[in-house]
Amino acid sequence: MRRQRRGLMLLCALFSILLVAAACSSSKKSNTSASTSSGSSSSQAVPDGGELVIGAEQEPDCTDWIDQCAGSSWGTWMAGVTTLPRAYDVVLNGDKYEYKPSILLTGEAQLTTSPKQVVTYHINPQAKWSDGQPITSHDFKYTWDQIAHGTNIYDRSGYDHVESVDDSDPATAVVTFSSPYAAWKGNLFSVQFGVLPSHLLEGKDRDALMKDGYDWSGGPWTFKWEKGTSITLTPNPNYWGPKPHLTKVTFNFVTDTSAEFQAFKTGQVDAIYPQPQPDVIDQINAGLPDTNKSITDFTGNLEALWMNNAAPPLDDVKVRQAIGFIVDRDALVQRLFGSVGVNNPMQTFEENVLKDFGDTTAFAQYKKDLTKSDQLLTSAGYTKGSDGIYAKNGQKLSLTVQSTAGNKRRELTEQILQDQFKQGGIDLTVDNHKSGDLFGQILPGGNFQLAIYAQVLTAFDPTLCNLFCIKNIPSAANGNSGNNWTRTNIPEADKQYTIVDENLDDNARMTAGKAGDKALADQMGSLPLDPLPNMLLWHTKVLGPVGQNAIMGPFFNLEQWGIQH
Amino acid sequence: MLTFVARRILYSIPVLLIASFLLFFFVRLTFDPLPPNLANSKDPHAKQEFLESHGLNDPIPVQYGRWLGGVVHGDLGASDQTHEDVLSAVERSMGRTIQLLFYGSLVSAILAIIVGVYSAVRQYSIGDYVLTGISYIGIAMPPFWFGLIAIEFFAFRLKGWLGTADPPLYSLGLHSGGESGFNLDYLRHLALPVATLCVQIVASWSRYQRASMLDVLGADYVRTARAKGLPRRTVIFKHAMRNGLIPLVTVMALDIGALFGGLIITEKIFSIPGMGSLFFNALLQGDAKMLEGWFLVVATCIILFNLLADVAYGLLDPRIRLA
Numbered sequence: 001m002r003r004q005r006r007g008l009m010l011l012c013a014l015f016s017i018l019l020v021a022a023a024c025s026s027s028k029k030s031n032t033s034a035s036t037s038s039g040s041s042s043s044q045a046v047p048d049g050g051e052l053v054i055g056a057e058q059e060p061d062c063t064d065w066i067d068q069c070a071g072s073s074w075g076t077w078m079a080g081v082t083t084l085p086r087a088y089d090v091v092l093n094g095d096k097y098e099y100k101p102s103i104l105l106t107g108e109a110q111l112t113t114s115p116k117q118v119v120t121y122h123i124n125p126q127a128k129w130s131d132g133q134p135i136t137s138h139d140f141k142y143t144w145d146q147i148a149h150g151t152n153i154y155d156r157s158g159y160d161h162v163e164s165v166d167d168s169d170p171a172t173a174v175v176t177f178s179s180p181y182a183a184w185k186g187n188l189f190s191v192q193f194g195v196l197p198s199h200l201l202e203g204k205d206r207d208a209l210m211k212d213g214y215d216w217s218g219g220p221w222t223f224k225w226e227k228g229t230s231i232t233l234t235p236n237p238n239y240w241g242p243k244p245h246l247t248k249v250t251f252n253f254v255t256d257t258s259a260e261f262q263a264f265k266t267g268q269v270d271a272i273y274p275q276p277q278p279d280v281i282d283q284i285n286a287g288l289p290d291t292n293k294s295i296t297d298f299t300g301n302l303e304a305l306w307m308n309n310a311a312p313p314l315d316d317v318k319v320r321q322a323i324g325f326i327v328d329r330d331a332l333v334q335r336l337f338g339s340v341g342v343n344n345p346m347q348t349f350e351e352n353v354l355k356d357f358g359d360t361t362a363f364a365q366y367k368k369d370l371t372k373s374d375q376l377l378t379s380a381g382y383t384k385g386s387d388g389i390y391a392k393n394g395q396k397l398s399l400t401v402q403s404t405a406g407n408k409r410r411e412l413t414e415q416i417l418q419d420q421f422k423q424g425g426i427d428l429t430v431d432n433h434k435s436g437d438l439f440g441q442i443l444p445g446g447n448f449q450l451a452i453y454a455q456v457l458t459a460f461d462p463t464l465c466n467l468f469c470i471k472n473i474p475s476a477a478n479g480n481s482g483n484n485w486t487r488t489n490i491p492e493a494d495k496q497y498t499i500v501d502e503n504l505d506d507n508a509r510m511t512a513g514k515a516g517d518k519a520l521a522d523q524m525g526s527l528p529l530d531p532l533p534n535m536l537l538w539h540t541k542v543l544g545p546v547g548q549n550a551i552m553g554p555f556f557n558l559e560q561w562g563i564q565h
Numbered sequence: 566m567l568t569f570v571a572r573r574i575l576y577s578i579p580v581l582l583i584a585s586f587l588l589f590f591f592v593r594l595t596f597d598p599l600p601p602n603l604a605n606s607k608d609p610h611a612k613q614e615f616l617e618s619h620g621l622n623d624p625i626p627v628q629y630g631r632w633l634g635g636v637v638h639g640d641l642g643a644s645d646q647t648h649e650d651v652l653s654a655v656e657r658s659m660g661r662t663i664q665l666l667f668y669g670s671l672v673s674a675i676l677a678i679i680v681g682v683y684s685a686v687r688q689y690s691i692g693d694y695v696l697t698g699i700s701y702i703g704i705a706m707p708p709f710w711f712g713l714i715a716i717e718f719f720a721f722r723l724k725g726w727l728g729t730a731d732p733p734l735y736s737l738g739l740h741s742g743g744e745s746g747f748n749l750d751y752l753r754h755l756a757l758p759v760a761t762l763c764v765q766i767v768a769s770w771s772r773y774q775r776a777s778m779l780d781v782l783g784a785d786y787v788r789t790a791r792a793k794g795l796p797r798r799t800v801i802f803k804h805a806m807r808n809g810l811i812p813l814v815t816v817m818a819l820d821i822g823a824l825f826g827g828l829i830i831t832e833k834i835f836s837i838p839g840m841g842s843l844f845f846n847a848l849l850q851g852d853a854k855m856l857e858g859w860f861l862v863v864a865t866c867i868i869l870f871n872l873l874a875d876v877a878y879g880l881l882d883p884r885i886r887l888a
Contacts, residue, residue: 053742061647069648211648227649227657228838229738250742254836255846258713259736263836266720266732406849436597436851 046544046562048245055260055269056251063225064210066193068152076192077553078231078251084194085135085218087121088185090460090551097353097460097550099185103241104135104195113504117177119184125171126240129197130217140173140189141165142198146206158187182504186459191552220244220559229253233558244559245544264537265289271538273554276337277409280535285339292546294536297342300351300457300550301532309525310487311449313397318380320524324366325373326424332416333530336409346528348517349464351455353550357462357500357510359517363528373424390425398427401450402442405432410452413529443485444474454532460551462513465497468525486526492519570876577868588860589629596851632857641858646850651858654843659862661739662828662839668755669762670821676767677813681774685782686801703768712761712834719757737836758835762828766820773816778809811881815874822870826863
């Protein structure tokens with residue numbers, strides 16, 4: 001018994017020493033991430049063969065791309081863009097994105113505007129589906145018919161402007177519009193929905209045949225969907241374009257950020273495309289071995305502080321303008337993304353890839369200036385209380401900001417804003433909701449004062465009329481549809497953004513867009529905050545023109561990727 | 566025995582009905598019955614039409630009755646989010662969870678019995694204290710923390726030290742792309758999630774086993790067996806351990822039943838699309854139909870395993886008459 005007690009005491013002493021040693025030791029971080037570099041891997045020749053595994057943050061709900069359930073960007077990137085033929089690609093040319101006819105067409109589509117707008121697509125005679133059947137104008141007609149007249153369609157924008165599609169010549173699709181529509185290149189038969197095979201789907205239940213995956217293709221890949229686990233791409237043997245180098249690409253669904261980065265670091269996945277969340281940025285800054293990365297704010301994303309112009313006290317333009325001088329957007333962007341090299345706030349509501357259609361200095365006048373904000377609030381009839389918060393007629397200047405629950409970046413933004421608002425004499429409270437409730441009821445119903453959420457481009461075309469034109473304020477007149485949730489009512493902005501929407505001349509659209517931005521900024525319709533950067537990380541063994549595409553996603557040219565053997 | 570089982574199954578039916586009604590009621594109260602595409606729609610007529618056509622304006626008991634009628638015919642409905650058949654989704658997810666549970670329980674049981682018996686036989690020895698300490702650390706350790714540390718060490722750092730192209734153990738799913746079946750790849754995928762599952766289970770089960778063995782080792786019949794001159798090994802394994810296993814088997818059955826829906830964290834960390842992931846995603850998306858189906862299946866498993874525990878107890882101990 002004595003021996004056992006001595007033994008036990010020795011053991012306890014040993015543990016204590018170890019604990020003290022651990023507590024006193026210095027924390028040396030060894031840098032295991034010696035090699036990170038930026039840029040694409042395009043210089044090395046791409047060998048044939050090999051398999052790639054990519055971590056996907058989201059599994060699609062369905063693969064019927066035109067149905068309501070197909071809102072997942074990841075789904076489109078993985079299996080939509082890679083299997084559906086489309087009329088136009090959106091490609092980066094220098095520092096600008098531009099439309100380029102895809103290999104589905106023989107060249108640019110012809111546009112005539114008088115008496116009606118007519119677009120004529122000339123189909124590549126080599127274009128065919130994976131079963132060998134040619135892609136014809138009837139496929140264009142079928143696609144239009146399904147989107148314009150079908151049920152549960154995700155988005156009919158553009159297709160509802162089409163009067164008819166003439167398919168009398170199988171090699172030529174002639175699309176006649178009922179009213180002018182400027183965004184035809186981006187929204188029709190392009191990235192979002194592509195062209196569907198009429199010979200396989202017409203007369204049948206399209207949704208039932210597509211929603212759980214399909215084995216046909218008009219692109220370089222076919223895919224197989226193992227629900228819950230992965231989407232696997234294999235080369236389409238009948239593709240008429242450049243054949244993929246890789247023999248297989250597997251998108252593994254990894255929805256947890258830590259697991260995603262662990263899988264990337266251990267080589268279980270060769271590339272990831274994470275959301276710009278704080279923990280993701282921390283992971284990147286902690287270092288990743290043998291990694292190439294592309295982090296850019298030249299994206300189709302924009303996060304803003306949206307103000308309900310109809311809700312008191314924000315119905316007073318001076319209060320809205322004061323907020324513009326209270327919010328330190330430079331500090332906000334620096335805090336969120338400064339460590340990955342994104343430092344500049346947005347100064348227009350046009351996303352960076354569409355900056356030519358906006359005035360990139362419109363909101364630059366709004367920098368932190370508490371003197372100006374004080375002057376504005378005082379002239380609006382507010383007086384500062386002993387607690388530093390402004391009040392008017394016995395009521396404190398108190399605002400509520402709403403956003404999507406569980407989004408760490410937005411929660412961090414709200415915390416920063418709360419502090420800045422307090423300095424400016426406004427009390428800000430946070431009230432977050434599930435995204436379905438926020439976007440389904442609260443925002444459309446106008447039951448908010450301030451909101452934080454992002455605009456993400458799905459087509460390469462300006463859409464500010466959709467957001468700020470008076471006709472798009474939800475009302476009984478438009479069946480409560482319309483996305484002007486902020487109830488912005490600025491006639492000059494309205495006039496200019498309508499020109500952007502309807503005029504077919506890009507130069508006229510750009511001029512009008514700039515004028516619209518200026519009017520919006522002068523009246524402080526809402527406040528753009530930050531560009532959400534896109535972040536693509538890939539292993540150094542991945543070869544080829546790997547890089548970003550703000551509209552089509554980073555996997556649009558997967559057939560050109562390869563892997564080092 | 567058969568009468569006992571039949572009676573227990575009969576008693577389980579009202580329990581299941583009450584549980585399923587309560588679950589249905591609270592899910593309906595909590596989540597918007599509209600599918601997400603309509604919840605986001607700005608068309609109030611479309612919303613109203615959907616509610617009318619699907620009977621969602623009816624009183625909840627009426628809706629429950631309709632849902633129950635479908636369940637009896639094997640139809641749990643279709644997911645609001647993906648339109649996928651709920652039963653198919655649950656079956657698929659259950660298959661993956663069962664793999665994890667089976668191997669996790671097997672390894673845990675073996676280790677727990679070894680540790681528990683050793684600790685009991687060598688009570689108050691250094692080995693007993695060490696194993697007791699490790700058990701309490703295991704009970705206290707959050708599984709998500711252990712899982713992430715295990716990945717960091719066994720998948721990442723070990724790969725670097727060994728200089729291999731692939732990590733020795735994987736942290737993503739149950740198979741590599743293109744692989745299937747029971748093979749080395751499968752075992753390398755299974756090792757870390759099973760270890761994460763085992764850490765807490767072994768800790769608590771070994772405590773039960775130790776306590777039970779101590780109780781049995783002090784019994785008169787064991788003293789008699791020793792007095793008769795039987796070898797120590799025979800006394801422990803033939804006479805004592807069999808009786809010592811009875812409480813553990815009961816606890817195992819209860820724990821395993823609860824784990825059918827309780828592996829959320831482990832499945833999330835290791836990206837295993839099992840029942841835990843299915844529940845988590847359905848909850849985030851407010852997918853009421855998926856949640857109702859999920860709850861029903863998990864409640865059934867818990868009741869089933871409770872029954873199994875009682876039956877096992879009666880089978881193992883002939884002194885117990887299952888009446």
